[in-house]
Amino acid sequence: MPTDSIMLTEFGKILIFMILSVVFVAIGLFAAKLIRPSRPTKEKSTIYECGEETVGSPYVKFNIRFYVVALIFIIFDVEVVLLFPWALAYKNFGVPGFLVGISFLIILVLGMAYEWRKGDLEWDRPRPNIPNLINDKAGFDK
Amino acid sequence: MELYDIIFYFFAAMILVSGFVVVGSKNIVYSAYSLLFVLVGIAAFYILLGADFLGVVQLMVYVGGILILLLFGIMLTNKVKGVEIKSDSNFVIPSLITIAVFTAFLLFVITETNWLEITPEFVQTTVKSLGIELIQNYSLVFEILAVVLLIALIGAATLARNDNKEN
Numbered sequence: 001m002p003t004d005s006i007m008l009t010e011f012g013k014i015l016i017f018m019i020l021s022v023v024f025v026a027i028g029l030f031a032a033k034l035i036r037p038s039r040p041t042k043e044k045s046t047i048y049e050c051g052e053e054t055v056g057s058p059y060v061k062f063n064i065r066f067y068v069v070a071l072i073f074i075i076f077d078v079e080v081v082l083l084f085p086w087a088l089a090y091k092n093f094g095v096p097g098f099l100v101g102i103s104f105l106i107i108l109v110l111g112m113a114y115e116w117r118k119g120d121l122e123w124d125r126p127r128p129n130i131p132n133l134i135n136d137k138a139g140f141d142k
Numbered sequence: 143m144e145l146y147d148i149i150f151y152f153f154a155a156m157i158l159v160s161g162f163v164v165v166g167s168k169n170i171v172y173s174a175y176s177l178l179f180v181l182v183g184i185a186a187f188y189i190l191l192g193a194d195f196l197g198v199v200q201l202m203v204y205v206g207g208i209l210i211l212l213l214f215g216i217m218l219t220n221k222v223k224g225v226e227i228k229s230d231s232n233f234v235i236p237s238l239i240t241i242a243v244f245t246a247f248l249l250f251v252i253t254e255t256n257w258l259e260i261t262p263e264f265v266q267t268t269v270k271s272l273g274i275e276l277i278q279n280y281s282l283v284f285e286i287l288a289v290v291l292l293i294a295l296i297g298a299a300t301l302a303r304n305d306n307k308e309n
Binding site for chain 1: 149171175194195197198199203206207208210211214215218224264269270271272273274276277278279282284285287288289291294295297299302303
């Protein structure tokens, strides 16, 4: 096998896709920069937010519930990662192989049931953090 | 091995530059975004080493999970209005000493190790053989992993819930 064809594994193809996507965007932006006229006005260079005047800081405080959901997500993310090799191989072992994965899943479903029972998955206490827009706007009208 | 080296040095440069941004940037949001490139570069290293499963795990867990959690953490702790989120450089001299010692240690290990010279031969995906090993020889480890994950899940939920009550 010549050295160049060794590199073109499945990941080599992914790498080519990555490079192509970067090049594609770069060519588009560069061509647009060459062609378009550049006449910036104050109005044009303001931040675009769906046609509205932007209010407040872009760094909005998130609801704390998102964090809990993200924490739980990571655990199940790891679970999915561990199930991938099992899912590819369990057919070679028949029922015992299947049971190995099922007991893995049952143990984790216990955790899921615990979360459910304790109400960590509920979204029942929404406390929207509405920023004080009136005070923020004063600085923007200058 | 020409192409292999080019890819390796490309990702190494990416990791170094973004790593410097992570520690050097004043804005912690920029640091978190640069961490994305560091973690993606490390995933690429794993793949270049032939550890494809590890590379995908790195992408899924670190880039897809932990980095998002970090960004959530920044966005949760930031105040709605007011102070910019900044990070300062503290303890410059102690950290320089630590870096020097650690670098010396790493260089010592790198030069002293008898490296096995293996031509990177890309076999079929390692995921299936990993699964066979998990079921055949390490099924107990597999189940213990589930228990560890369960403990982590319950612990995380409990900690997050206690935090909530204080508010």
